[in-house]
Amino acid sequence: MNVRPAFANYLPAGPPPPLAQIIALMRESHARDLALSDEFSLAKSLQRRLDGGGLAGWPAYLDRLAQDSGEAKALLASLNIGYSEFFREPLAFAWLEQVILPGLMQQRGQAGLRVWSAGCAAGQEAWSIAILLDEQNAERGQPVPIRIFATDRVETLLTEAREGVYDAASVQQLRLKHLRRYFTVTGDVYRISPALKSCVDFSVFDLLAEGTTSPVAAIYGDFDLVFCCNLLFYYRPEVRQRILDKIVRALRPGGYCVTGAAEREIVARQTELYAVAPPAAVFQKRR
Numbered sequence: 012m013n014v015r016p017a018f019a020n021y022l023p024a025g026p027p028p029p030l031a032q033i034i035a036l037m038r039e040s041h042a043r044d045l046a047l048s049d050e051f052s053l054a055k056s057l058q059r060r061l062d063g064g065g066l067a068g069w070p071a072y073l074d075r076l077a078q079d080s081g082e083a084k085a086l087l088a089s090l091n092i093g094y095s096e097f098f099r100e101p102l103a104f105a106w107l108e109q110v111i112l113p114g115l116m117q118q119r120g121q122a123g124l125r126v127w128s129a130g131c132a133a134g135q136e137a138w139s140i141a142i143l144l145d146e147q148n149a150e151r152g153q154p155v156p157i158r159i160f161a162t163d164r165v166e167t168l169l170t171e172a173r174e175g176v177y178d179a180a181s182v183q184q185l186r187l188k189h190l191r192r193y194f195t196v197t198g199d200v201y202r203i204s205p206a207l208k209s210c211v212d213f214s215v216f217d218l219l220a221e222g223t224t225s226p227v228a229a230i231y232g233d234f235d236l237v238f239c240c241n242l243l244f245y246y247r248p249e250v251r252q253r254i255l256d257k258i259v260r261a262l263r264p265g266g267y268c269v270t271g272a273a274e275r276e277i278v279a280r281q282t283e284l285y286a287v288a289p290p291a292a293v294f295q296k297r298r
């Protein structure tokens with residue numbers, strides 16, 4: 012694979028990582044296909060591993076990767092960025108809160124609202140939308156039944172998500188009224204309230220797995236709203252497309268899709284979706 016030209020400006024001037032050899036090695040010994048990753052993200056992670064490992068160069072790195080399974084695990088972990096925040100996409104959440112959710116709730120009524128947070132990391136995105144929906148339900152005469160399915164391929168992140176326990180730094184983006192209403196606080200520890208927990212179902216789901224269309228727990232797709240935020244850009248363009256095809260299939264006609272602001276341009280090219288709130292990365296599936 013010739014990777015140099017695409018990111019020559021961003022990497023140190025030294026020789027580029029021998030991606031083809033690294034990809035082959037990881038396929039054979041760890042059954043992981045790094046060729047699916049975005050080349051720039053992969054090269055950046057490798058460069059960090061090389062620099063951090065104090066190795067003389069790529070031949071030495073290849074040797075270590077071949078001999079030390081801990082290095083392979085560390086490389087995979089560095090590629091699977093699980094960072095998240097509450098209300099991470101502020102503009103998209105503002106559109107949801109003020110425009111989209113009131114309309115959807117009115118429209119769906121007692122049929123209920125189905126939401127999927129795909130690539131939910133430690134749960135912040137799923138809890139954020141749960142907070143907005145619960146708050147709006149509290150203002151309605153008749154609450155709309157809510158089901159939120161939140162998935163990730165990393166089980167350890169899902170365990171954290173289910174626990175719903177966060178430190179003070181993690182809850183900085185929350186409004187005071189949300190903190191008071193939806194968390195119990197002990198010292199510096201913030202716990203999601205049991206009432207909110209009952210409307211979110213966390214489960215393992217790999218967006219790249221063949222033959223699966225939506226979380227098993229959801230039984231069927233037909234989602235009114237799907238989040239697929241800040242994961243597309245870790246993948247090569249053809250892989251992003253596979254993920255987006257899955258998301259679009261899982262949406263009901265007229266349903267909404269939210270991505271990361273940095274991924275807006277990728278999604279804007281999808282013919283089945285159109286932007287409803289530029290510059291927010293909020294899209295609607297054509298009916």
Ligand SMILES: C[S@@+](CC[C@H](N)C(=O)[O-])C[C@H]1O[C@@H](n2cnc3c(N)ncnc32)[C@H](O)[C@@H]1O
Pocket residue numbers: 091092093094095096099129130131132133136162163164165168216217218219239240241242271
């Ligand atoms: C950077 S985090 C973003 C979390 C959250 N969506 C947000 O915007 O804050 C990306 C998440 O996507 C998950 N992820 C990456 N590839 C995935 C895949 N193929 N299937 C399911 N989850 C995936 C990662 O494990 C990670 O938790």
